[in-house]
Every structure is written in structure tokens, then in C-alpha cells.
Amino acid sequence: MTKSELNPAVANGLKARQRWHPAEVVFWLIAFSSYFLLPGKHLILNEIAILALFAISLDLILGYAGIVSLGHAAFLGFGAYAAALFAKHINPDPLIGLAFGTITTTLLGFITSFLVLRGNDLTRLMITLGVALLLNELANQLGWLTGGADGLQGVEMAPLLGMFRFDMFGRTAYAYSLITLFVMFLIARRISYSSFGLSLNAIRDNSLRASAIGIPVNRRLIAIYTIAASFAGVAGSLMAQTSQYASLDVLSFEKSADVMLVLVIGGAGYLYGGMIGAVVFKILQDWLSALTPQYWHFWIGLILVIIVLIGRERMSQGVAGIVASFKRKTPAAPGPAAKAEG
């Protein structure tokens, strides 16, 4: 097969990678229509949107770059405290506070990224876990600043854009979180189809080969870890701002474990897994904790074991074929020219 015969197949194949799948469009139509169709549920929808963004953040390092973390709440919590403190002491404007929470968390991500470069999965799990525990204890000890175990009280946000007050029904909150989630998703999606994003997949699959084609592996890992931290910082800021409160449990091990669970439920490595997982997780949490308030983690644990044993792939195919169609779309088959046996 000659080069000119292959040219269209290559061009189409590369273009098809980032094309919007109809299922994606449907997904976002549903997400946005939920605002109007479920007016009584804005509070929980807001929580779902924030959890979804947090899960996208973990997906960027876990699903794309293959970095496991059991302490991702470090960034969520840091963003939450940064945004809450900023609103309380400096400026109550949500967008300025969001920027502040994001930038400071990004810095934390950059600094801690050097810790996850070395070692295998197990050392990474321990290090990320350790960093989160450390921050948790720090926030506990700095009671004068963070409110310690009582949480940070007295955070009052100014209206969004000077117009929309944060109401007790979560109307403003959900609109704010959902739009932010969408914008951050678009950025994540763009990154995932860039050559940088592809190089992360390469590192995840085989870092030895990645370096053998000229990829500076460590620099790419630093970059994505920092980017992921900024995503978690956005989620944390949203969380603190829309609840006008920050407490130690945003930094807890449970938060880190929950977001891992969300990705296990929804699947890692295609961005939508975090969002679908967040919806399922929150609904389950809501439902199970209404059923058995004290023991809902028992049921979540059971579900986790079942998912891992049965295999998420098979289950999601059984439950809804559509989930499968979201998954890493196999890049479009090459054009007819390429199909003919060469």
C-alpha cells in the first residue's frame, strides 16, 4: 500500500479521535435539562456535579497517566479551605475565590508531584495517602485558622456575578457547579485528545517505551499531576463556596476512597466514567443511607466487591449498552482505501 493511498485513512483516523460522539451530546443534554426537570433536587445535583469534577481530576492521573492515588482528597480539601478562607477574610466574590482556590491548589499539586515520580504503585499509594493524612492533621492543629474539628464557620459568599444569591435550595449553586463542571470537562477533553494527552496514555501503557520515543516521562507526569490538582482545587472551591463551609472531612481518607470508588463504578480513562460514577454513587449513597443510616458503607463496600469481581465492563454492558458506547471509542476504522488487503 502506498503512502498516498494511506493518507486519507490516517487523516480521518486522527480527526475521528476527537469527534463528538452522539452519546456525549445526549449526556450533556440530560445533564443540563436536569436543572429544569428536577427543581427539588438541586442540592444533591450540586453535590453530584462537584463529585463528578473531583472524579475527573482523579481520572486525569489514574485513567490517563496510570498514577494511583489514595490521597486525592488532599487537593479537594486544600481547595476547599483556600476558597473558604479567602471568602471569609479577603473577598467574598465566588469567581475571584474560585481562582484563588484553584491557583493555590495547583501550586500544592506541583510541589507534591515530585513525590509521586519515583516508585511503583504501592509507594505511590502510600505517599499520596501520607500527604493527605498530613494535611488533614495540619488543618486539625491549625484551629485558629481552620476552626479545627468544628469546621470553618462564618463563610458568606457574595452573589455570583453580583446578581445571583446563593439560595438555600441550591439553585444558584447547581447552576454554578454544573457550568463550571462543563467548562472543566471541555478542558479535560481537549487535553485528553492532544499530543500531551496521548503521551500520558503512552506512559501509562509502557513508560520504558515512552522514554524510548523521546517522551520526557517525569516532566509529563509532573504536568498532569499539577493539572489534576488544579481540577480538584476547583471542585474543592465549589464545595466550600456552595456550602459556605469547610470541615476536616473534605481532607479525610474517606473522601479519597469515595472518589476512587466513583471511578471504579464508572470506569477510568474516558472522563465520562467519573461523571457517571458520581451519579450512581450519590444516588446509592442517598438511597442506602435512607434505608440503613448507620451502615450505608457496608452496602457500598459490598457493591464495590461485586463490581470488581464481576468486572465493571460486563456489568455496564448488561445494565446499559450506552455506557459501553461511551468507552474509549475505538478510533474510526480506516477508510476503504486502507481496508483492502495490502
Next chain:
Amino acid sequence: MATVLETVGLEKRFGGLVATSDFNFKLEGGERHALIGPNGAGKTTLINQLTGVLPPTAGKVLLMGEDITHLRPDQRVRRGLARTFQINQLFLQLTPLETIALAVTERMGHGNSWWRPVGSRAGITDEVAEIAGRFHLGDVLGEKTISLPYGRQRLLEIAVAFAARPRVLLLDEPAAGVPESERHDILAAVAELPREVTVLLIEHDMDLVFSFAERITVMVNGAQLTAGTVDEVSHDPRVRAVYLGEADHG
């Protein structure tokens, strides 16, 4: 022809085992050079040191006269030194299209670009098509690498290295483990590598080595047994004794 790749007193020890011992070796620009020796002679370990995967215990590696002994693997690739692996090292969840496009993008220096989609740059499509055609991967471009037959994976293994447009290409047993029926494609692709690429080939098939190489280096127990033209080496009784004897039952 100028020397493109050179080792000076290279030595590698794994604990008590000497895997490379005072190895002095030169690759001349554009030549076809074969590195042969029985299993465990230290050929792969040598490649690992040349490419920066393993640090040598002593000695130097020079590329175009520059000391690259302390450079990272990716830095060496960007200076024109690429390799393939004896055991496939591929991106199993990616497609050959993505793999080759990524390698080309990295070589062009755009790998860091986190905003522009892969393939949105001029020239990438042409080059990926050229490489896919050269290595007979045109009909499987969109399939996941993990699902490719082994022979195709071996071709991709070379294609990825070639996509770095190296000046020096080190091929570590490119046809290893490939069934007889599929060997031809791989060997043909190796034979058709452009002349401006200097090639070092590790291979056990003597017929292939003699037809491909201009010069041969023989390695035994980490040391250089002899080096010379195909004629010289093939008539060297020590080579026949050590290597060819071993190959018969290895």
C-alpha cells in the same frame, strides 16, 4: 565515513556478574552492522547502556562525538539514537495510528502541546502514512495494538523506533519469536531501511546476518571476541567454535 556511535571501555556489572567487559566498539555512519553472540552474551545489556536504560558501571558512550553517558533515554532519542526491544514494548491500549502519530509528534517537538489535537499539524499525516506503508501496517491502523498478531506487533516495534527518524537505529532481535511465515515482512522492512540510517542489528539467523551486514561484532561473555567484515568473521575459527556451535542447539 565518520564514527556515529562509539563506546570507550564500557563495563557493566550486575553484582558479581560482568555483563559488559571493557567494551570498545564503533559504528560508522550509514553502515549495516551486526552484533552476534550466544544467548546471555550481553548484547541486550549493551543496547540498554547505549540507550540509557541502564547506567554503565564504567566507561563512556559517545554519539556523534558527544559524551551521552549521563543523558536520559529520551534525551538520547532526541539526539538521534533509537532502538527496538527484544521483547515487545508497545502501547497496548493505543492503536498503531496513535502510536506512530505520537512518535512523530514527539520527534517534531510538539509532544508537550496540550491544546492542539494530535494530527492537526502539517506534515504529521504524510509522515504517519509513509511509515505505516513502509512497515505494512496500513490495514490495521485503527485496531488496538493488543489485538494485533505478534508479527504485526514486531513490525510496529520497528516502526515506532523509525518514527523518531534516528541517525542510529539499534534493532534487538527484530524477528525474535515470529513464525517462519511472517519473518519475511520483517526482514524485508529491515533490509529496506534508508541508507542514511546507521543500523546495528542483533540477530541469531546467520544467513540473514551474512546477507544484511557489512561488518560484524562478535560478543561472548560480555567481551568482544572479534570484529570485522563478514568475510573475516565468518572464517574466524573462534567464531565458528563459540557462536555457530552454540546456535545449532540454541
